[in-house]
Amino acid sequence: MMEVSPSENVSLREFGCEQTLLSRPDGSASFVQGDTSVMAGVYGPAEVKVSKEIYDRATLEVLVYPKVGLPGVRERSQEQCVRETCEASLLLSLHPRSSLTLILQVLHDAGSLLSCCLNAACMALMDAGLSMSCLFCGVTCAISTEGEIITDPTAAQEKESRALMTFAIDSKEHRVMMSSTRGSFSVQELQQCIAISQKASEKIFQFYRDSVRRRYSKNL
Amino acid sequence: MKDTPLSNCERDFLLKAIEEKKRLDGRQTYDYRKIKITFGSDYGCCFVDLGQTRVMAQVSCELVTPKESRPNEGIMFFNLELSPMASPAFEQGRQSELSVKLNRQLERCLRNSKCIDTESLCVVSGEKVWQIRVDVHTLNNDGNLMDAASVAAISALCHFRRPDVGIQGEEVTVYSPEERDPIPLSIYHMPISVSLAFFQQGTYLLVDPCEREERVMDGLLMIAMNKHREICSIQSSGGIMLLKEQVMRCSKIASVKVSEITDLINKALLNDKTARKAGGRCGFAESIPQERITALKTDQTSVEMTGVGETVSSIVQTAEAPPQKVPSPLLPVPGVGQVGEGMRNTWGVEEEEDGDSSGGDSGEEAVKMEEEQHKEDKSRKVDVVEILDSEEEEEEEEVVILYPETTEKAKNKGSSSGQKGAATSRKQQKK
């Protein structure tokens, strides 16, 4: 089993977020990680088509639009990952026979796209005021060919990496909600990346708290 | 999702206000909303904000074979997507009437006006040309998507740089941006579309309608012009009847607006160029307004790594190790194999029966028989292989144990093997 040591400078790129930037959706947010930016819009709870309605909970639909071209098979698997993560954290049983639609538009992809989508989705759901049992955040780890673990890799780092893993971590107990990997790696490496992601998620959750605190700092 | 319908009192209010030359947001009749143009960090990406209407355009290029009728020209492809994010009325997938109309207008405005020199996009005549693809995504619909889309598309085309190519005989090499600087597209003129909305059968006119005004309008006139006062396309929809003077007046208004907007685009392009030359960071990330209460940014942070190593090793060690011994698979017939105990028979009716047996339609290799299997198999008793015809399956009430010799004859008859173990256990459960 290979022993992998995390590099000394495991860091997250600068990130930023803006909420309520679109006037039509019920909740919207744009999340920026380094140069990667994703915009998310949420509509709901709204009317649902009879063919899609579920009698005791809301129907969540996630749409991912890439920057160039039409959505393809890759976008479908990203949609599945984001949708199931949101379904596990939203309290869907509060809105039976309703639809919730989450639309993600990729504005720029410079590495760690799926985790940026997850973060934007969580902030947009918060902005829309939907009740959630826990928050979630996305963290991407890449293992370079030398065995170094890099968090929040850029596009160049992703291309040269041996393995790439994206995890969604929940805010209550810091456990893994979603995992999507590419490339081959050993068990040790996987567990280390999970542990590193859990530590990194604390920073992101602190950022969520700070931005919400800033937002409601002025009482009207 | 359905959009909220417009109530009658809102409609009456809007029409009455327009009769008094008043607009909801306080603009004058011929005023545009505030236009903001920003560019992304890669070439060819442009964001346009027209009031609250937000649109993003991205230009990309690819080497393809040209059309047979035009072997010397490059190809321009436009795709305007009405994203469900922009409005609850837009649905994914289905090409609505509005989407077709906007796409067609964008094509007419940019492709048919020949604003881009397509001959310069040719690399090897008849074999390889550049295909320029413009994707316009609508982010927020607050009226007048067409204008915003045309401004975004033409700005993105002006901003775009295509990779340099080198031709040596038959070989075409595409240089990456690091090797050679990318080249801008050659653009002759910048056509921009201006929308004018008509109310009360053409009596009242408003430039740049917002979403509410669009809902109560009678008709829309879209004029695409460039700053040299050349009209590239005119489209009138909604069935309003206009007089010649009205159309002339509209085109004069449009020419004034177009020259203003063209100046704005040029200024934005110049700002972006100087910013890039100065080496500063540019892109959507930088355009997040800092002073707003709804926005927050942090710097690069490092992650604390204390205790990670110990947690990991403890997790890996405490988990039980995988069993070393692995059960051996069962091979009744060449080409067919099976592993796993399967569902144990809990009915205990016939002790010789086992819950399962092998299966598979081995067309090519159904030669060797089960005799070998019986010799190999020590752990199990006689395995049941049922050869049934499809009609027999429903009628049969008893389970038949077939011995190898009978099986051979049955197989020679050519009957197809039906369901095996599952059928057997199902029948047993029926009893």
Next chain:
Amino acid sequence: MIFSYNLPLYIYIIITSALVNLGLFLFQKENCRPDGRELFEFRTTTLNIGSISTADGSALVKLGNTTIICGIKAELANPTTDAPDKGYIVPNVDLPPLCSSRFRPGPPGEQAQAASQFIADVIESSDLIKTEDLCIERGKLCWVLYCDIMCLDYDGNILDACIIALLAALKNTQLPEVAVNKETCLPEVDFEKRQRLRIHRHPVGASFCVFDDSILIVDPTAEEESLSTAHLTVVTDEEGRLCSVHKPGGTPLSGEKLQECINRATARQREIHKLINKVLDSVKTAQ
């Protein structure tokens, strides 16, 4: 199960929700499942290789009731400009309305597309086939392997079965020899001489289902899948390396539980690898 909308649908759903409680109760109390298996027991896996004679390679896998068939067709094509010395593999997973009433006729739904993407990722991550082996002449000619995976009976856990079927079919695939005629520059295919594909790694998947983040079961049936709160698929290869840890959302899982799943997946990999090898040997000796 054929059902129409409105009344019968509600009844079906009410029965299902009653089953949730029954199922959880059974799991916790008796440590057994509706079909009598243990929590960590796989269903009977049956493998049949080479049954489609018109395909270059084929395999049929039955995992309990779940039936998946994979057919490989090799065609000649021009390589892409950014990878002139590599061929390519195109997997496609099809879930037709035949296999289950939940799939409607028409374009592939989200589950089929997500499964196709997953299989493509597994092929790439595990280095199953080196695409350089598929190149015949650099920049001019290469092999394209179209892998069509179709489900004939959907009873849960299609991802595992798809991977096994794909691996077995690729091991069974034989490509004819191709020579490029120097004068005419046209490829000449010799169908008599055939060569097997070189498989570098043998990835095998193990799928798990989580119920309320306390109960973990292996190899779920369709019923268990619909009642579960999260799915997890772990793909390992023979060197103990993980090729994919695919958990598309759902209730969270701790690191320790994940480790347990990985260990079981490694055991499963050995079992299936042995099965595939044995079946292939029997086919070779039969020919």
